[in-house]
Amino acid sequence: MPTPQLSVQLYSTRHALELDEDGTLARLAALGLRNVEVYGFVHRAAELAEALGRHGLTARTGHANLLSPENGHGAPVPSLEETFAAAGVLGLQTVFDPFVPAARWADGTEIARTAALLNAAAERGAAHGLTVGYHNHSQEFVHTVDGVNAFDHFADRLDPSVALEIDLYWASAGGNDAVALLRRLGSRVRALHIKDGAIIDDPFTSGAPFDPADTRQVAAGRGQVPLDAALDAAPDAEFAILEFDHYDGDIFEGIEAGIAYLSGKGIV
Numbered sequence: 001m002p003t004p005q006l007s008v009q010l011y012s013t014r015h016a017l018e019l020d021e022d023g024t025l026a027r028l029a030a031l032g033l034r035n036v037e038v039y040g041f042v043h044r045a046a047e048l049a050e051a052l053g054r055h056g057l058t059a060r061t062g063h064a065n066l067l068s069p070e071n072g073h074g075a076p077v078p079s080l081e082e083t084f085a086a087a088g089v090l091g092l093q094t095v096f097d098p099f100v101p102a103a104r105w106a107d108g109t110e111i112a113r114t115a116a117l118l119n120a121a122a123e124r125g126a127a128h129g130l131t132v133g134y135h136n137h138s139q140e141f142v143h144t145v146d147g148v149n150a151f152d153h154f155a156d157r158l159d160p161s162v163a164l165e166i167d168l169y170w171a172s173a174g175g176n177d178a179v180a181l182l183r184r185l186g187s188r189v190r191a192l193h194i195k196d197g198a199i200i201d202d203p204f205t206s207g208a209p210f211d212p213a214d215t216r217q218v219a220a221g222r223g224q225v226p227l228d229a230a231l232d233a234a235p236d237a238e239f240a241i242l243e244f245d246h247y248d249g250d251i252f253e254g255i256e257a258g259i260a261y262l263s264g265k266g267i268v
Contacts, residue, residue: 002235006259006267007035007061009193009243013251021051029055031256032268037241038062038090039098042078045086052090059090061165061191061239063098063135066121067114080121084128094131094190096165097121102139102204105150115157122162133163133190138173139204149176155185164188166234167243169195169217172225174202179226182233191239192230194258196223212246219257231265240267 008028010017016024028036038059041048052059064087065077078086087095097118104110122132140151148156155164166189171178182189197217203210220227220242231240242258244251262268 002238003266004192004231004234004237004240005035005060006033006262007037007239007241008033008255008258009037009039009063009241011039011063012242012244012247012255016251022054025051025055025057027252028255029057031252031259033255033259034058035060035239037239037243038092039064041090042083042086045089049090060093061241062087062090062092062095064095065099066095066097066132067100067117080124084125084130087130088128092130094133094163094165095125096133096135096163096191098135099137100134100140102142105140105154106143108145108153111145111150111154112157115154118162119157119159122159126161131161131163131190133165134158135165135193136167136170137204138170138176138202141171141174141176142202142205151181152184155188158188160188162188163190165191165193165241166230167193167195168225168227168230169193169197169215172199175199179229179233182230187236189234189237191241192234192237193241193243194220194227194262195243195245196220196225196227199224213248215245217244217246219254219261221261222257227261228265231267 013024036057036059041062064083125132141149143150145153168178247254
């Protein structure tokens with residue numbers, strides 16, 4: 001089966017990037033990384049592309065808000081055309097929407113509307129030579145609609161051209177079976193977020209502010225998420241992307257341990 005390419009979501013190193021972007025990218029490259037997944041790129045695509053290029057790094061996937069009118073902080077989000085133009089500057093292949101608020105996963109009509117929005121975004125992205133997709137957290141699996149969880153209900157309404165990026169940590173939250181999910185979705189899964197830690201309950205529908213420090217995430221292969229079985233269950237995934245929402249310790253050591261874990265699986 002095809003082997004996915006190793007990557008890292010730059011959000012993992014957000015604090016280091018704020019202090020020293022050039023030094024952070026240099027450290028990631030020194031770990032042997034050649035691919036990264038970008039976030040917050042729309043208003044600085046040319047600058048970011050130049051910075052990545054200086055260190056031999058390539059971005060083929062990125063996260064951008066495609067389905068919500070605000071970014072969660074009250075600020076309007078860039079238009080689809082702005083986002084896709086910026087993705088072109090960076091050379092992205094796929095843009096994933098990374099988060100749809102929990103309230104929108106409780107109702108079948110609203111889920112259908114979200115799917116329709118993503119289908120429309122995918123059609124517009126295709127005109128730019130881009131694939132569009134969705135990245136899950138855990139709130140998508142809390143509610144049941146027509147006998148299936150909300151995420152499956154959503155996926156059934158997506159155009160086949162829409163890609164899915166499955167975050168294995170969040171897909172496992174609350175005791176969900178991420179491996180069975182991957183088998184159901186099959187070739188729709190184009191990327192995996194390789195993230196490990198304790199299996200916690202969904203925090204996004206609780207109403208309490210989400211604190212990444214509560215996730216208790218650890219280096220890949222050292223937690224309770226069934227990463228080995230998940231990798232086997234997603235043979236069509238093109239990218240295996242390391243990510244931490246939070247890490248107690250040196251983030252670069254956590255990433256290096258994740259690289260070692262994936263390298264042991266033949267993923268480089």
